[in-house]
Amino acid sequence: MKLTSATSLPLKSLLTLCLLGLSSAAYSAALQNFDDPTYDTPTQVQLTHHDVRLEYNQPVRLERVLADATQQDLLSVDNHSYHEGYRLFDVSKQPQTDELYTSVRERLNVLAQDSDYQTIASSLLRQLKQHQYGYRLVTNLDRDVLRLDNTLNPLLPGQYELALNGRPSTVSLFGVPEQQSLRYHAGWFISDYLKQAMYPRTSRDSFAWLIQPDGTIEKTGIAYWNNQHISPLPGGAIFIGFNSGDDELQQLEQDIATLISMVKN
Template identity: 30%
Template sequence: MTMLRYCLILCSTLPFFVTHEAAAQPVTDTVEVTVEGAVKAPGVYPLPAGARLADALIAAMPMPVSYVAGASLLRESARAQQARLKAGLLYDLKVLQQSQNEAASKLASSLSRQLTDLPATGRVVAELEPRLMQTRKSSNPVAMPSDIVRYPARPDTVRVMGALDQACELPHQPTADVTHYLAACPSNRVADKDVVHVIQPDGHVQIIGIALWNRADLQAVAPGGTIYVPIAARLMKDIDPEFNTQFAAFLATQPLPNPRVAP
């Protein structure tokens, strides 16, 4: 990371850190976990310090319609790093906007607008099936102050975004491969033609080969998943070779929508 990039990231995230520190809570004997979405008893659950997260989730009772595979754990402690990541990505896109390649410059402007609207959520990858968490301690973390768990209803679409003329939201097809969605939402001329990044609804990211020479076995995308079509490596190698990987990682921090669910 260049010194200029570092300074700009630090300056742009300073208000976040000041607010974050000002909002810090004193150490207490209890922690509060908020459970939202498709659960029978949404609300704030006070737990003894050291209690496991599943205690709150079992009390909240996820509903049969809840999409556990897309549930999200949002942690305050993860937001700062995500804010830095976002600032770095915005800086890289600002540099790309100055490219002599008109298509690359236009794409950078579009991605910058999309990224600006996405918050640093604090989402971390976690297993959030309560009964499974109870039986597997490694999947049942200690509850932390201000933890938020969201259980969405099951979506029925897959999103395609990135190096496209326009992002797409397409109906999910249970037997469809990644290439099915790409065919319906073609990439533009500055896209990487060899790989895409698949962000599954649980927050895991996979890099999938799509060219003839590296095409992977059939790879399904779960409902609510996102396919990120990366920018060609040749355009990013002098800006940040890790840009596409980092952009996909930031997309993975975005929870699925949390609609109101009738009891």
């Protein structure tokens, strides 16, 4: 290993035209193909919280990268031991992430012209613009688990970025008039955070998306009749969508949730 520093068409038609090649479903499927042992490309990993790049002369496995990154982290005054919040990005697939973001932005711009969705679409455009996104590999980043199960310990040929994070004390809220960071409370459910945010819920608000810090995404009931009583982890995000039965709006919600899971900064 080497270290180096470092407007006339109907709304539905317009939404269809804006739906580009990469949906969140395609993104998820692509994640399953990143362990190809036939590659002989060396591994390079930029540690985003340090001015350090890990360089190897051959592909190495994920656990080795995490071990070396942890060693570097020991030299830091900050504690980055919250593996649930670690984030691994494949640099070579950044164009696919950019394509997804462009598609989401174009569809939201169309919705912002509709009086029924103008407020939430405009708010989401502002909120999503504040972040940078990367092609995140949603995989277990707990070294103890990787040592016990080699099927979760893939080779990493190519270039990556790895963010080691400490345990945050907040939960983020998207889809409200302004993005909010709320203090994390153990045992609180999504509905508790919405009450704290004084979010003006309507009868249509029956579901929310929960994006956990490890990148997993779940659509969950939040109304009195379907409340699944699911709690975010520290650093998680709650996204309130359009709560529409329209297939294209549901796909847009899923794509937005995927983008939120891929936030880099």
